[in-house]
Amino acid sequence: MNASMKEIIVYCNSIELLYVEDNEEARQFTMELLSRFFKNIAVCENGLEALEIFKVKDISLIMSDINMPKMDGIEMSKKIRDINQDVPIILLSAHNESSFKDSANHAGVTDYLEKPLNLSRLIELLNSFANQQDMEK
DSSP: OOOOHHHHHHHHHTSEEEEEOSOHHHHHHHHHHHTTTOSEEEEESSHHHHHHHHHHSOOOEEEEESSOSSSOHHHHHHHHHHHOSSSOEEEEESOOOHHHHHHHHHTTOOEEEESSOOHHHHHHHHHHHHHHHHHHO
């Protein structure tokens, strides 16, 4: 069962996204894309800041860069998994290296997106999360 674009947008508007990216140019570009789907986006510049926000907000989905100062996306994912096993975590990377994916899998990451973001792949993932939410209801 595929959710329609309308259902995907309804799903995205009903949750809070935590978006983590240290590169300002990449953050601005991606925020333009994400704001088409999400009304509620908490934005951070590193994994340490994201972890602190995750502890106090009701975050339903995390999208994070891998390489960041203070705490990278993989370490952040491990710490978030210590708190919550279920929240979807999508790591973003300009690199398609198996070593990142192996480390991310061990950290409990749900999926990956390559940068720059591909709209079709993003919609595919959001469709999957919307369908999963429908099944849980």
